Amino acid sequence: MKICTLTSTLLIMGFLSLLGCSKLNDAPQEQQKVSALSQADVERLDKQRAIITQFVADEDSRAKYQKVAGKLGTLQAILNQKEFQPSQTYELQCMGAVLGDAFVQEMGMEWVMVEDEHGTDPAVRLPGTTIIIFPLTMISKRVERGETFDVFDLFNGIADKIDQLKKTADKTK
Numbered sequence: 001m002k003i004c005t006l007t008s009t010l011l012i013m014g015f016l017s018l019l020g021c022s023k024l025n026d027a028p029q030e031q032q033k034v035s036a037l038s039q040a041d042v043e044r045l046d047k048q049r050a051i052i053t054q055f056v057a058d059e060d061s062r063a064k065y066q067k068v069a070g071k072l073g074t075l076q077a078i079l080n081q082k083e084f085q086p087s088q089t090y091e092l093q094c095m096g097a098v099l100g101d102a103f104v105q106e107m108g109m110e111w112v113m114v115e116d117e118h119g120t121d122p123a124v125r126l127p128g129t130t131i132i133i134f135p136l137t138m139i140s141k142r143v144e145r146g147e148t149f150d151v152f153d154l155f156n157g158i159a160d161k162i163d164q165l166k167k168t169a170d171k172t173k
Contacts, residue, residue, distance in 0.1 A: 051094040092140035100135035
């Protein structure tokens with residue numbers, strides 16, 4: 001493993017642990033298997049997205065939802081209205097699927113499956129790097145802990161850190 005890749009992985013792990021993500025990319029790269037989504041994985045994420053898009057009622061809202069700000073705004077509105085209780089982990093993780101879509105749309109990231117000793121989970125990776133985040137639990141864990149947070153701040157903070165890591169990795173190549 002190149003030093004810049006290892007450094008990027010360690011930096012993102014440290015940052016995400018500060019953010020309170022429940023699952024970190026902490027397994028050594030040799031112990032993780034990253035693969036493309038299967039058709040079943042795509043269908044799973046589509047079902048999760050559908051739970052959230054039911055809150056996008058009218059045509060104007062659907063048009064706004066096509067943009068990152070619309071996705072994040074929908075998630076924030078769901079949180080503000082307390083549509084899901086902390087015990088509704090599946091529904092909260094559906095919000096995480098939409099958060100992941102925002103990273104894909106805004107930052108050119110891609111959905112992948114990551115398998116390690118803990119199981120296999122969907123994740124979002126910056127192509128060509130080891131920068132991997134697990135958005136499905138980013139919202140659910142915070143809500144389950146009773147935290148109050150802003151989805152835009154969460155997204156922007158992680159996006160900024162990913163940009164910093166990418167720049168650091170590019171400089172060390």
